[in-house]
Every structure is written in C-alpha cells, then in structure tokens.
Amino acid sequence: MPSTRPVPWVSPLLCLAVLAGGAYYALVDAGPSFQVAAFAALLLLLIGIDAAERRIPAAVLLLARTGLYVAVNALDDSGIARALFVLVPFTAYFTFGRRTAIVLGTGCVAVLPVLFTVRVPGWQTRAEHVSDVVMFALGIVLALAMAAVAVREREARVRLEGIMHEVEALSAAQERNRLARDIHDSLGHHLTAIAVQLEKADAFAELDPSGAREAVGNARWSADRALTEVRQSVRALGQRPFRLTDALTDLIDHLGGDRLTISLDVTGDEEGRPLTSLTALYRAAQEALTNACRHSGAATVRLSLAYENTGASLTVTDDGHGFPLQKAHEVIDSHGGFGLRGMRERIALLGGRLDLASGPGGTTVSVRVPW
Numbered sequence: 001m002p003s004t005r006p007v008p009w010v011s012p013l014l015c016l017a018v019l020a021g022g023a024y025y026a027l028v029d030a031g032p033s034f035q036v037a038a039f040a041a042l043l044l045l046l047i048g049i050d051a052a053e054r055r056i057p058a059a060v061l062l063l064a065r066t067g068l069y070v071a072v073n074a075l076d077d078s079g080i081a082r083a084l085f086v087l088v089p090f091t092a093y094f095t096f097g098r099r100t101a102i103v104l105g106t107g108c109v110a111v112l113p114v115l116f117t118v119r120v121p122g123w124q125t126r127a128e129h130v131s132d133v134v135m136f137a138l139g140i141v142l143a144l145a146m147a148a149v150a151v152r153e154r155e156a157r158v159r160l161e162g163i164m165h166e167v168e169a170l171s172a173a174q175e176r177n178r179l180a181r182d183i184h185d186s187l188g189h190h191l192t193a194i195a196v197q198l199e200k201a202d203a204f205a206e207l208d209p210s211g212a213r214e215a216v217g218n219a220r221w222s223a224d225r226a227l228t229e230v231r232q233s234v235r236a237l238g239q240r241p242f243r244l245t246d247a248l249t250d251l252i253d254h255l256g257g258d259r260l261t262i263s264l265d266v267t268g269d270e271e272g273r274p275l276t277s278l279t280a281l282y283r284a285a286q287e288a289l290t291n292a293c294r295h296s297g298a299a300t301v302r303l304s305l306a307y308e309n310t311g312a313s314l315t316v317t318d319d320g321h322g323f324p325l326q327k328a329h330e331v332i333d334s335h336g337g338f339g340l341r342g343m344r345e346r347i348a349l350l351g352g353r354l355d356l357a358s359g360p361g362g363t364t365v366s367v368r369v370p371w
Contacts, residue, residue, distance in 0.1 A: 006094065006150035011087050012047045018072070018081050019043040025078035039075040042068055046084075058095040065091065082112065082136060086143040093147035101147060105140040112136050190226035192290045193255060194219045200259075221254045244278040245270055248285055248303065255289055261300045262289070268307025277369045280346050281305070281314050284354070287343050288316035288365040296320025296363055311352070311370040322358040343367075 019040055026036045046068050053061065069084045076082075089105030112133055116123040123129040197219035201212040245266050252262045270278070285303060292301045298320035306313045347354045352369035 006154045007146070008050065008053075010146075011050050011091065014083065014087060015043045015046050015050075018076075018084055021080040022076050022078050025080065029077065035075050039072060039081075042072045042075070046072075062088070062092060062095070079132070082132075083139060085111075085136075086139045089140060090143040090147050093144065093151065098148065101144060105144055109133075109137045109140050190222045192294060193222040194226075196293055197222065218254045225254075242275060242278060242282075243270060244273075244282055245305070247282050248305065251286065251289065252303070255293055260293060260298065262303070263300070264303045264305065266305045266307075268312075270307055273307065273312070274371055277312065277350055277352075277371060280350055280352070280369055281312060281367060283346060284343050284365070284367045285314060285316060292316065292318040292320065292363070296322070298362060311368060313369075314367045316365045317362060318364075319362040322360050322363050 022039055022043075023036060026033070026039070046065065049056070049061070049064060049068075056064070066088055069081070069088070072084060073081045085108045088108055089101040092104050093101035113123075116129055116133070120126070120129060197215040201215035201219070204212045204215070245264075248264055252264055255262060289301065289303075292298050296318045298318035301316065301318045304313075304315040304317075344354050347367055347369060350369050352367065354368075355366040357364045357366075
C-alpha cells in the first residue's frame with residue numbers, strides 16, 4: 001500500500017544505513033553477539049512498520065517509532081543510531097504539520113545535551129561531543145527543511161492536477177462551443193437556405209413554374225453543399241484548397257434570384273492568407289446573407305470584401321426594412337438562437353471585431369479580422 005509521505009524511501013534508507021554502520025562497528029569491535037542481533041532486528045522492525053504505515057493510527061505510529069529509536073540507541077555502542085531521531089520531526093511534519101514537527105525537532109536536539117550531561121561529565125569541553133550536538137542539530141534542521149520542500153511539492157502537484165482538470169473541462173466546453181458554431185454556421189445556414197428556396201418554390205409553383213424549378217435547384221445545391229462540408233469536416237481537410245472569393249461567388253449564385261440581387265466587390269489579394277481567418281469571414285458572410293434572405297425583405301444585398309496587409313474586412317449591406325438594434329439578438333437569432341453570438345465569438349477568437357447597424361433603410365454587418 002502506498003505511503004502517506006511524499007518521500008517514503010527516506011526512513012527505510014536511513015534505517016538500512018544505520019544497520020550497516022552499527023553492525024560493522026559492533027563486528028569490528030567485539031564480534032557477533034546477541035546485542036548485535038537485537039540491534040538488527042529492531043531496525044528491520046522499523047522498516048516493516050514503514051511498510052504498514054497506512055494501517056496504523058498516526059499518533060500510535062509516531063510513539064512506536066520513537067520508542068524503537070530509543071531501543072536501537074540503547075543497543076548501539078557506536079553512536080550512529082542517534083541519526084534515527086531526525087526521522088521524528090521529519091515524519092511528524094507530514095502528519096501533524098510544521099509547528100508540531102518543529103517542537104519535536106527542538107525536543108530531540110535538547111535531549112542530546114541532557115544525555116551527555118548525565119553520561120559524559122565535562123562533555124562541553126570535548127570537541128567530539130560538541131561536534132556531535134552541532135551535527136545532530138544540523139541534521140534536524142535539514143530534515144525539517146526537506147519535509148517542508150516535500151510538502152510544498154506535493155501541494156503544488158495537487159494544485160497542478162486541479163488546474164489540469166479545469167483546463168480539460170474548459171477545453172471540452174470550448175470544443176463543444178466550436179462544434180456548435182460550426183454546425184450552426186455550416187449546416188444551419190444550408191438548412192435555412194433550403195427552407196427558403198422550398199418556400200419560394202411552393203409559393204411560385206403555379207404562377208412561375210420556371211422560378212419554382214430554379215428554387216428547387218438552388219435547394220438541391222444547398223443540400224449537396226451541406227453534405228460536402230460535412231464530409232470535409234470529418235476528413236479534417238477538404239479535397240481542394242479553400243478560396244474565400246470563389247466560395248462567396250458560389251454562395252451568391254445559389255442564394256440570389258429574381259427577387260433578390262446579390263453583388264460582390266473584392267479588392268486585394270487572397271493568396272497566402274490564414275485559413276482560419278478566411279473561414280471565419282465565410283461563415284460571417286453565410287450568416288449575414290441567410291438573415292438578409294429570410295428576415296430583411298431586401299431586394300438587393302451588397303458584399304464588399306477587402307484584403308489588406310494587416311487583415312481583411314467584410315461588409316454586408318441590404319436595403320431591407322431593418323430593425324431596432326436593441327432587438328438585434330432576437331431578430332438575427334430567431335431561426336436558431338446562435339447566429340449573432342456565434343459570429344461574434346468566432347471573430348473574437350481571432351482578435352477581430354463585428355459591428356451591426358440597422359434602421360429603416362436596411363442593415364449593415366461589418367466584420368474585421370487580423371491576419
């Protein structure tokens with residue numbers, strides 16, 4: 001079972017180091033004995049307790065470790081085992097926090113001079129004993145510092161995982177919004193165009209059979225175009241390079257008719273322009289033309305497209321009846337609820353801008369995107 005500590009290898013590694021050093025000292029000094037065997041057994045028990053850490057209450061675990069550290073030191077003649085006491089504040093830091101760990105560390109440092117005072121008279125004048133106290137205190141400080149770094153690293157990792165989950169959720173939401181815009185701008189436009197053309201064909205079936213046939217043909221073209229765009233989206237790449245001017249010309253040819261005249265004026269060169277910007281302009285033109293055909297009652301619609309060094313601008317103007325700007329969302333989005341908002345979001349993602357002006361003389365949609 002995994003340990004609750006960020007660095008679970010420190011405690012068993014130190015126990016093994018003490019075992020090796022203490023056993024070597026005992027074997028060189030006095031040879032094998034029961035004391036050496038007990039010393040090794042207690043250290044192995046400490047390693048076993050580390051492995052069962054999650055199954056033992058934290059307070060009981062700390063007391064058991066401390067008791068075993070004391071017992072190991074009682075069996076150690078070399079003094080190496082006192083290094084185990086740096087694990088008291090180190091392990092306490094992860095379970096009980098910084099303040100408790102500092103208190104325990106201070107207590108461990110204070111105990112050593114007391115023991116020297118009891119067992120080694122005049123130790124204050126012996127360099128080796130003073131050095132032991134200083135080095136032990138330094139070890140406690142380093143253990144606390146290492147625990148603090150490990151805790152901060154663990155907290156940072158947890159925060160990072162939380163941020164990654166948030167980014168994942170935001171990315172999923174952004175992708176859903178992108179798909180919604182694409183569906184609306186592509187399929188929504190073509191389905192609306194089909195509906196408009198079929199309404200026209202139904203209305204003029206008897207009065208103007210040729211006009212009705214033309215409307216049915218335009219509806220069929222919109223259906224074919226919608227199917228083509230769906231296939232291109234699935235393949236991620238179209239069968240041919242996208243050219244905005246050609247796409248707008250094709251769109252106008254199948255949306256215009258006897259009752260609606262649509263013209264296109266293009267300045268500048270399209271070559272080498274970013275595909276995302278060109279696609280955004282095309283979708284904006286689709287939306288504006290669909291609204292003009294269905295809602296404006298216009299007789300003429302004019303598109304002006306200008307390619308410049310820093311970006312491109314598109315203006316769609318109709319001579320329809322217009323509408324109050326405070327109702328722009330209601331009028332523009334009445335056929336789907338995503339039109340104006342989707343246009344603005346798509347353009348804004350590219351750092352561009354969409355403006356809308358409307359009145360009794362008609363409606364103007366202006367779009368500007370940078371390269």
